[in-house]
Amino acid sequence: MKQAPTDPAVRQVRRASRIVGLQIGIASGALVIAAIGAAFIFVLDQLRPSEVNEPPRPGEHKIYIDATEALIAFALVGFLAVAIAGVLSVIATRRAVRPLARALQIQRDFVADASHELRTPLAVLDARLQVLQRGLAPDDPSKPAVADLRTDTRILVDVVDNLLLAADPERTEPVSLRDAVTRSLHSLEVLARHAGVELVLGSRDDVRTTVPATTLTRCATALIDNALVHSPAGSSITVDVRLQGDQAVLKVTDEGAGIVGIDPTRIFDRFARAHPAAPGRTRAGFGIGLALVRDVATRHGGDVAVTRTGPTGTAIELRLPAG
Structure with a gap:
């Protein structure tokens, strides 16, 4: 059984495609109903009850339609046309946005991979700064600068971790x-x-x-x-x-x-x-x-x-x- 996508961006794109497809389907259905309604009104306007018993003239051909049966036929045709238009709209929209969903997924994978690769060298840099900080004499004038460097390094580690969270977003604690x-x-x-x-x-x-x-x-x-x-x-x-x-x-x-x-x-x-x-x-x-x-x-x-x-x-x- 095919599982639902876990990437939030993919789910969001598919949700948007369904909404757009539904909107296009509604618009197409409205046009179909308007066209069929206009055709039905035109047919009714052409019906003349007084002409039913009149014999056709030479070379003239007449077709008589029951109004109730015509209404039922037009309604069935309209329903089928609206349903087909809606289904085709959803399918076409999903195919159109599929490359976008794939691009978003590739982007998230790249951010996650790059962030993960950056964590190791940053951790090594922080460890070396920690060793340097411990080896400094208490009165060494460079000690405050080294402490600030460690703080900046930890900030960079936090930024990388935040990128990983952005690539795989989850509800965080307040x-x-x-x-x-x-x-x-x-x-x-x-x-x-x-x-x-x-x-x-x-x-x-x-x-x-x-x-x-x-x-x-x-x-x-x-x-x-x-x-x-x-x-x-x-x-x-x-x-x-x-x-x-x-x-x-x-x-x-x-x-x-x-x-x-x-x-x-x-x-x-x-x-x-x-x-x-x-x-x-x-x-x-x-x-x-x-x-x-x-x-x-x-x-x-x-x-x-x-x-x-x-x-x-x-x-x-x-x-x-x-x-």
Whole structure:
């Protein structure tokens, strides 16, 4: 017996094909019914009861149809036509989307294989850093840098694990959005000091969501890093985490010059960039980070939007279903 596909993407594509096929079948059936109805009305209009007893003229041929029998015949033909149109629509749609389902499955397999192959060298790198860290003297000036390298390596391991989860998605346990934001602030602290920008954690509700922890950290990092690029020296970036209704809200507010050079609604498009960056910034983005945030929000039933922008700064909110 043929088993149902286990890949969620394949199931989703097949479900979509059934819906599209059903819609096409309904549209085709409506057209068939309209055509048969018009034909039936035309036939009834041509029937003349007074002509039944009239003898045909020379060279004239007449056919008399019973109205009830004609209605039954048209109804049967219409039903069969609608049924055949629906079945053919579903079959044609499934064949049309089959390459898409296969492509999605290949993509997931590639992500899973690549992520699995990256885990081993990253684990070896973390082990070597651990050996180096243990061998350093307590007063060695490079000890903090080695500790930061170990933290960065563990973050990379978490990212790879998150890719494996994305390739084979499962319902995860609720995780703390506040903890993910704290990790992001810690990892970006060195960039903030270099830029002369203060990172401030404002409201910090212990709100939870079912989005994977590494994904949350990546989203928070992308939003805060985007604010860093556009924040002048001496300013601050405020990050708030709160529970609003049934949503976990992450709000990042900067004191930059606002979004200029592009419509604020387009900054979440891929390769879209606002100009200019803050004075003295040599690090420019590629317009990918915010697009990834929007993809994550959409995939998990949330959204991200610019809630305020102007000469005094910009505020962006990420909303996710609370766990």
